[in-house]
Amino acid sequence: MEKLKTYSLLSVALLISSGPVIAANIPAITNDFPEISVTHVGLLTTIPSLFVILGVLIANRLELLIGKKATILTGLGLVLIAGVFPALCHDLFSLLFISRCLFGLGVGLFNRLIIQMISDMYHENPGKQATVIGLESAFEGLGGICLTLLVGQLLKMGWHTSFYVYALALPIFIAFLIFVPSDKKELNRREEVTTNSSHTNNNKKAIQVMIGYGLLLFVIVAIFINYNLQITPLILEKNIGTATNGSNMIAFIGLGAFVAGFSFGKVYKTLGNYIVPLSILLLGSSMFVTTISQSIILTTICSMIIGFSFRCIMPYLLHTFTQQIAKMAKLGTTIVLIAYNLGATLSPYEGRLITQLLQLDTVQSLVSSNAIILLWISVASFGVVTLQRKKKNIQQT
Secondary structure, three states, X not given: OHHHHHHHHHHHHHHXXXXXXXXXXXXXXXXXXXXXXXXXXXXXXXXXXXXXXXHHHHHHHHHHHHOHHHHHHHHHHHHHHHHHHHHHOOOOHHHHHHHHHHHHHHHHHHHHHHHHHHHHHOOOOHHHHHXXXXXXXXXXXHHHXXXXXXXXXXXXXXXXXXXXXXXXXXXXXXXXXXXXXXXXHHHHHHHHHHHHOOOHHXXXXXXXXXXXXXXXXXXXXXXXXXXXXXXXXXXXXXXXXXXXXXXXXXXXXHHHHHHHHHHHHHHHHHHHHHHHHHHHHHHHHHHHHHHHOOOHHHHHHHHHXXXXXXXXXXXXXHHHHXXXXXXXXXXXXXXXXXXXXXXXXXXXXXXXXXXXXXOOOOHHHHHHHHHHHHHHHHHHHHHHHHHHHHHHHHHHO
């Protein structure tokens, strides 16, 4: 029964990264709506990220009224209805656009709360909690990979048919409803205990740390997503592969992220607080190697390492923040998810900004510049973690 509860909760994560999986539909949708600009059609894949942020903020209030479980079920219901809607009604672009906005809103309602429910279930066992949070990240990556492949098959029957992929939300809704227990009483009890034991000064320091990590994550996500956008043009520019090879790179990034999720518990036990600087170092180094690589095999390996290192950062931040008191844990996970979605949404502008500031004229120079930025960030983060450890040792002695 415990495993059913855990995997029913984790299954919700399969839908978190499902927004962009319909990207392959864009050319066909553009053909069906010639009066709509390509840019506006492309927003169908990115606009959910903005509404995820709104959903996260609404969830903070809604969970206080109806509890975490009911809020997550509301989000799943919205994802199911809004996700499948384009398959049933696809004659008006305005309705398609609204459905994608509501889809993002639904994802936002359960995005943070999954992490919080994992925290509630395993708050007395931090090691198990880290492992399950890593699995949540793995399920998120797995959902993105599997749904993308499924969309590719459904697309053969028409672009609107591929939206039936979101019907997956129905069995997830049923499993979550049946096997995951209600949380409201436990939530109120934990909130009451942790609020009484909180200290204002510690809270201020915790908020500063959370904001700092949020800004760091925003930059890393923007660069990481930009790499996803630039890897195919980079391969073509260097004449070492085709567009198909570029598509495969993105799949291997997802595979690396999937492996990171499953192994996060062990990685966390081994590296501890150094997991962030080491992951950024690995991310930047691998990204730089792709710019000088003349082998499609080496570039593929680097892409997998990039996915792995990036997906080690998110679970670490989420696990770290859930160790705080209830109010701070909520704030921390909210900051992380907002930073992630803003970074993903604005990543194309990051590439344009770096290109203009440094007057770059090739994809290779853009990717290498981003890699160098990450390497500098890794050096700074190593220094911060080392100083924190020294301060902690001094306080203990």
